[in-house]
Amino acid sequence: MISVFIILIFILSHILSYRYLKINLINKFFIFFINLFLIIFFYSSELSYIFLILLTFNSFIFCYFIFFTGITDDSPTLKIIYYLYFLKIKNKKTLENKFVNSDTIGIRINSILQNKFFFLRKKNKYSLTKFTQKIILLIIFLQKILKLKSDV
Amino acid sequence: MSEILIIIFILILFYLITFIFNILMREVELGYLIKVILSIVLSLSITIYFLFTYNFLNKDFYPTIIILLLLNSYIYLNIIQIIVSSIRVNILKVFIRNKNYSSLIRFGNKQVFKKRISRLLDSKILKLSKNKLRLDNKKILLILLIYIFFKKIYNIKKIYH
Numbered sequence: 001m002i003s004v005f006i007i008l009i010f011i012l013s014h015i016l017s018y019r020y021l022k023i024n025l026i027n028k029f030f031i032f033f034i035n036l037f038l039i040i041f042f043y044s045s046e047l048s049y050i051f052l053i054l055l056t057f058n059s060f061i062f063c064y065f066i067f068f069t070g071i072t073d074d075s076p077t078l079k080i081i082y083y084l085y086f087l088k089i090k091n092k093k094t095l096e097n098k099f100v101n102s103d104t105i106g107i108r109i110n111s112i113l114q115n116k117f118f119f120l121r122k123k124n125k126y127s128l129t130k131f132t133q134k135i136i137l138l139i140i141f142l143q144k145i146l147k148l149k150s151d152v
Numbered sequence: 153m154s155e156i157l158i159i160i161f162i163l164i165l166f167y168l169i170t171f172i173f174n175i176l177m178r179e180v181e182l183g184y185l186i187k188v189i190l191s192i193v194l195s196l197s198i199t200i201y202f203l204f205t206y207n208f209l210n211k212d213f214y215p216t217i218i219i220l221l222l223l224n225s226y227i228y229l230n231i232i233q234i235i236v237s238s239i240r241v242n243i244l245k246v247f248i249r250n251k252n253y254s255s256l257i258r259f260g261n262k263q264v265f266k267k268r269i270s271r272l273l274d275s276k277i278l279k280l281s282k283n284k285l286r287l288d289n290k291k292i293l294l295i296l297l298i299y300i301f302f303k304k305i306y307n308i309k310k311i312y313h
Contacts, residue, residue, distance in 0.1 A: 082312040099265040
């Protein structure tokens with residue numbers, strides 16, 4: 001039950017801090033700090049119990065990070081549905097032309113190019129970090145095993 | 153001991169989802185998202201059935217394990233989604249093959265949105281008649297409304313514009 005309370009407290013504090021202070025609690029510093037706090041708080045408990053609490057909390061953070069990215073960056077699919085249903089733009093060509101100047105893709109390209117976690121920049125040339133290369137190769141491997149096709 | 157059993161349960165869940173998903177990919181002709189959701193629901197039901205029938209764990213751990221199983225199912229769903237439709241991952245995939253910035257040109261707004269519209273048409277969420285699109289499956293509106301609700305809670309003023 002403790003894990004449930006920790007998750008609820010985190011959701012509430014994340015909403016309040018983002019809404020009123022524009023601080024995103026899902027970042028490296030805060031996650032490290034919260035993990036450290038949990039270890040100190042449950043110091044007297046069994047090691048496996050602390051591990052379980054950390055596992056639950058970090059799994060939740062991973063899920064919430066994915067969900068929160070969807071909230072801040074508009075998903076193209078939901079944007080199409082929004083234009084179709086709420087703005088009543090039903091003509092296919094008009095709808096496609098509406099998205100020509102959209103910033104949905106540009107925001108994503110710029111965010112990964114500027115992220116040092118993914119790209120290294122040397123004299124106006126971009127190169128992928130070794131960690132990113134390994135992750136992408138793993139994704140390509142999974143794509144082959146699960147026989148999935150990318151639609152982008 | 154219970155904590156280790158919980159971790160074993162999560163691993164079993166991952167294996168079960170992959171196993172069922174692989175069978176569905178080979179044998180059943182449905183959209184991939186339906187197959188993922190179906191394999192997650194089936195695996196979750198099997199795991200929870202075993203958990204409650206054989207009473208492996210102390211009952212105090214039930215909320216934690218159910219939350220963990222649900223969270224991990226969500227993670228699995230997103231791993232599949234990342235492979236299929238994540239724009240960021242696909243940008244990186246193109247970059248790893250071509251290793252130059254100009255290769256990113258294929259990610260134009262029009263191309264990406266065109267592909268998304270055709271995917272929505274293929275999955276029968278949208279219907280096209282006389283060049284006019286119509287929302288055929290309104291379940292997707294629920295997802296849209298959840299995101300709009302959270303955008304309002306977080307005070308994000310830019311709502312799909």
